Amino acid sequence: LHRALSGDVAFLLHRIFMRSISVLGSNEQIAKWIPLASQYKLIGSYAQTELGHGTYIQGLETTAVFDITTQEFILNTPKISAMKWWPGDMGRSATHAVVFAQLYVHSKCYGVHPFIVQIRSLQNHSLCPGVTAGDIGPKMNFEHIDNGYLMLQNVRIPRENMLNKFCMVQPDGTYVRQGSQKINYFTMTTVRIALLSDRAVIPLMKACTIAIRYSVVRRQSKLKPGKILDYQTQQEKLLPQLAAAYAFHCLNNFLQELFDKAYREIQRKNFDMLPELHAFSSGFKAMVTQYCTSAVEICLRACGGHGYSSLSALPYLYTEIIASCLYEGENTILLLQTARFLIKCFSIASTGQPVPPSVTYLAAVKHGNCPAKNKLDFLRPDIYTEAYQHVATR
Ligand SMILES: Cc1cc2nc3c(=O)[nH]c(=O)nc-3n(C[C@H](O)[C@H](O)[C@H](O)COP(=O)(O)OP(=O)(O)OC[C@H]3O[C@@H](n4cnc5c(N)ncnc54)[C@H](O)[C@@H]3O)c2cc1C
Structure with missing residues (x-):
């Protein structure tokens, strides 16, 4: 019921699971997994973060070792810090997960790659052999989402379960890759763009609607007649937030168009737009989620004590939106990554060489x-x- 009321009817991470397969999987993998997932014959999760590492993805400790004799990967979370921690829908619901692990072939490490791992039985929903999973406990919000932990001990999956649109291990153990290894984090780029609307801009729109409607009906003393929205201070609080909601709506449309264009190129194995798309999605995700979080707080306070009441929905919106500053890349890191892109482009522009279209202003x-x-x-x-x-x- 809570999920339905909050708009989270479908499993959120199930959609990210499907998106990972759509962007990182081969045509065969998409044909196999997407119909099963879209008909909810399985429930997916996205398991990247570990207890020991979230931001520093190269430091992930889960391993996937290729066994050439059986043509399988053997997955392990070799220590406590390697345990997957946070994946949504993992605690009770998911039957499968896209698990990020360090790939080893013939004892050589090829870095972090995504694998489809079955974690619960499709017959009776019990945990599969070698899998330990559960709920991580109380959080600031999202009580209706079973964020979970996952430990793997010698869990074997077929070679075909490594998502292999861009990177693949051939039957003889040869490793083949197209483009940068960073392409394996492409799901995060796509999710960052998708979440802006659902998880930041729409909550801000809701908060503005609630606070402005309240300000139209709330009255103060006879000395200051009229609705509180007539007060200059109330307008200065709320109208910039409303304007920002409109601006972010347009920005989101722009980002979506940029993404569609870049993705068409990536599908043709042209990765030239990837750095620009990464910088845009990172910078805007950080800027928009940070602004929207502050804006929702302003809306809450603009409603006085009634804003603090859960019945106003504003506390729920606030504790929901604050998480968007953390997941899919903590904002500080994303700003640093965008800054690195800009500094690099600036040095290129200073030498008179061409730069990506969005930063030609630097030249x-x-x-x-x-x-x-x-x-x-x-x-x-x-x-x-x-x-x-x-x-x-x-
Ligand atoms: C509600 C919620 C849902 C989530 N759902 C999922 C999920 O479904 N699947 C999943 O895999 N994960 C999920 N996560 C995990 C989330 O992606 C991570 O929490 C996030 O990436 C940050 O990683 P961390 O928690 O390890 O923080 P850390 O990386 O430990 O960061 C801690 C602090 O250190 C700072 N810091 C770190 N590195 C640097 C640096 N190089 N320079 C400067 N400062 C630095 C950060 O800015 C931050 O302030 C979820 C998290 C939340 C809160």
């Missing part, structure tokens, strides 16, 4: 004074664009 900056001559000039968007270009290159 086109004009030095000199602000072109605004009177106050009306400050209503011209091009003045702001030029000023931001100037600031960015300073």
Whole structure:
């Protein structure tokens, strides 16, 4: 019931499981797994984070060792810190998971790769041999989602269960890869873009609607008649948040178009747009989720004590949205990654070489004074664009 009321009717991680297979799986893997998942004949989860490592993905300790004699991978979480920790729907629901593990072939490590692992029986839902899993316990929100832990001990899966659109282990143990190894984290890029709307912008829209409607009916003393939305201070609190919700809605559409274009190229095995897409999805995810979290808090406080009541739904929206600053890449790290991309592009632009289309402003900056001559000039968007270009290159 809680899931239905909060809009989380379908298993959230099931969709991320399907998305991982769609973007990282071969045509054969998509044909095998996606129909089963879309008909809910299995329930999927996404198991990347471990107790010991979340941000530092290269440090993941789960292993997948290729056994050439049986053509299987043997998966292990060799120590406590390697235990998968946080995967949504893992605690009670999932029957399968995309598990990220260090790939070993002939004792050589090839880095982190995604594998489809069955964790519960499709007959009686009991845990499969070698699998230990359960719920990680109480959280700030998402009580209706069974975030879980997962330990694996010599769990064998067929060679075909390594998601192999871009990386593959051939029957003789030869490892083949197309593009950068970072392509294995591409699910995160796609999820980052998808979550902006559902997990940040829509909660902000809901919070604005609740707070503004409240401000239209709430009245104060006779000395200050009228609705509280007439007060300048209330407008200064709420209207920027409403404007931001509209702006982020448009930004989200732009990001989706950029993603569709880049993904078409990636499917043709052209990875040129990947760094730009990664920088965009990281930077905007961090900026939008951070802003939306602060904005929802402003909406909550703008409703006074009634905002703090769970009946207003604002505390729920706040504790939901704050998590979006953490999952799919903690915001500090994402900002640092975007900064690294910008600095790199700036150095390239300084030498006169071409840079990705979104950052050509780094090469086109004009030095000199602000072109605004009177106050009306400050209503011209091009003045702001030029000023931001100037600031960015300073
Ligand atoms: C509600 C929720 C749902 C989740 N669902 C899933 C799921 O379904 N599947 C899954 O796999 N995971 C899931 N996660 C886990 C989530 O992806 C991780 O928590 C997240 O990636 C951060 O990793 P961490 O917790 O290990 O934090 P850490 O990496 O330990 O970060 C701790 C602090 O150190 C800072 N830090 C770390 N590295 C650096 C650096 N290089 N430079 C500067 N500062 C640094 C960070 O900014 C942060 O402030 C979920 C988390 C939450 C909260």
